[in-house]
Amino acid sequence: MSSQLKGACIFGQSGGPTAVINASMYGVVSAALASENITHVYGAQYGIKGVLEDKLFDMGAENAEELKLLLNTPSSELGSCRYKIAEPKEDDSDYKRILEVFKKYDVRYFFYNGGNDSMDTCNKISRYMSSVGYECRVIGVPKTIDNDLFGTDHCPGYGSAAKYIATSCMELYKDTCVYSTGTVNVVEIMGRHAGWLAASAALASYKGCGPDLVYLPERDFDMDSFCADVERVYKEKGKALVVVSEGIHYADGSFVSEAKTSSNDGFGHVQLGGLAVMLASVLHQRIGVKVRGIELSLLQRAAAHQASATDIAEAEMAGRFAVESALSGVSGKMAAFGRDTEGGQYRCVPTLIDLEDVANREKTVPTEWINAEGNFVTEDFINYALPLIQGESDAVYEDGLPRYAKLKKIYASQEVTV
Numbered sequence: 001m002s003s004q005l006k007g008a009c010i011f012g013q014s015g016g017p018t019a020v021i022n023a024s025m026y027g028v029v030s031a032a033l034a035s036e037n038i039t040h041v042y043g044a045q046y047g048i049k050g051v052l053e054d055k056l057f058d059m060g061a062e063n064a065e066e067l068k069l070l071l072n073t074p075s076s077e078l079g080s081c082r083y084k085i086a087e088p089k090e091d092d093s094d095y096k097r098i099l100e101v102f103k104k105y106d107v108r109y110f111f112y113n114g115g116n117d118s119m120d121t122c123n124k125i126s127r128y129m130s131s132v133g134y135e136c137r138v139i140g141v142p143k144t145i146d147n148d149l150f151g152t153d154h155c156p157g158y159g160s161a162a163k164y165i166a167t168s169c170m171e172l173y174k175d176t177c178v179y180s181t182g183t184v185n186v187v188e189i190m191g192r193h194a195g196w197l198a199a200s201a202a203l204a205s206y207k208g209c210g211p212d213l214v215y216l217p218e219r220d221f222d223m224d225s226f227c228a229d230v231e232r233v234y235k236e237k238g239k240a241l242v243v244v245s246e247g248i249h250y251a252d253g254s255f256v257s258e259a260k261t262s263s264n265d266g267f268g269h270v271q272l273g274g275l276a277v278m279l280a281s282v283l284h285q286r287i288g289v290k291v292r293g294i295e296l297s298l299l300q301r302a303a304a305h306q307a308s309a310t311d312i313a314e315a316e317m318a319g320r321f322a323v324e325s326a327l328s329g330v331s332g333k334m335a336a337f338g339r340d341t342e343g344g345q346y347r348c349v350p351t352l353i354d355l356e357d358v359a360n361r362e363k364t365v366p367t368e369w370i371n372a373e374g375n376f377v378t379e380d381f382i383n384y385a386l387p388l389i390q391g392e393s394d395a396v397y398e399d400g401l402p403r404y405a406k407l408k409k410i411y412a413s414q415e416v417t418v
Contacts, residue, residue: 003328009111010110011042011044016145017075019303020156022076022077027318029070043057049081049083051098056101088124105412114142115143116148138331140335152353162197163311166207183290186242188296197300215242217249227282246275257278317350321350334352336350338350
């Protein structure tokens with residue numbers, strides 16, 4: 001494959017949003033607009049659905065200063081989706097439609113920003129385009145607050161969510177200490193199979209005002225041990241702050257949460273919730289103290305006001321690196337992060353990993369980073385996570401409130417001549 005390839009590019013966002021996913025978008029769009037080999041830059045509305053429905057925004061029509069505000073704008077500005085495309089051998093109708101749209105706009109570069117399932121979509125499109133002989137360079141751009149993408153040291157979005165969670169737990173700790181009468185707070189953190197987010201609450205404990213107990217889905221949960229742990233802490237301190245990952249499960253694999261629903265997303269993942277309230281009720285009945293259940297919910301992925309400057313810079317770098325890699329001739333890869341700690345200083349090193357290796361695989365918290373009792377993390381986790389939450393955003397404020405990007409979102413012409 002020649003490194004010189006001229007044509008348009010499409011960028012899409014997929015899966016759950018983060019506080020910095022638009023920083024990756026800025027990295028892709030700004031690098032693509034600056035390239036002589038990328039003729040047009042399009043943004044897909046609602047991810048791959050926008051490609052299928054020919055709903056593409058002309059990113060070249062946006063104001064440069066407005067685009068720069070994406071660095072501190074949370075959520076998925078182009079819109080996202082959870083849409084699973086079938087294997088081509090089972091149903092190739094979506095792929096034929098994608099190819100039709102690619103040919104219409106002379107798209108030779110495709111960048112898809114998302115997590116595990118999004119990398120699966122990216123991989124399938126890459127393989128299909130290769131199988132039909134259409135030259136198009138496909139690169140995945142990582143994103144997920146869950147930090148569970150395989151093959152990358154960490155994921156854009158995680159550092160900011162971790163910073164928000166740790167800060168919130170510090171604030172809750174202070175609230176727990178207000179009254180002489182004892183209280184127990186149980187905080188539910190996102191994370192179905194990987195406990196990276198719940199573990200980040202321990203960063204607050206590292207600073208002296210965080211949770212007493214932290215439970216991750218990497219270890220089987222036992223209700224009797226849990227109640228005994230909380231009762232012990234309460235008797236020692238007169239209060240307790242407990243953090244649980246939403247995906248904690250019993251030894252048989254069943255989720256502890258009583259709020260499992262029949263609904264699921266487009267990839268078949270069951271939606272969880274209500275765990276903190278349920279555990280609070282159990283604790284109240286068993287040890288007879290005042291207990292409050294708290295769920296941070298969507299705030300974990302929307303808190304741009306608590307974004308890590310490190311996370312913002314790395315998210316932008318991931319987008320820019322994806323474009324640079326594609327322009328150099330790379331395809332079928334995901335832009336990933338390595339970690340260099342030579343000289344004791346943290347440095348993020350961009351690297352590439354095969355989409356085939358990333359798709360539908362999860363990276364969980366190493367079990368050796370969880371204490372023997374299964375109710376907290378070790379110093380190794382603190383050393384891993386601490387560099388990722390460093391620095392504060394330089395967001396623009398107007399009238400005391402953040403000024404987010406306001407894109408014009410002009411649809412690309414329906415009469416495209418190639």
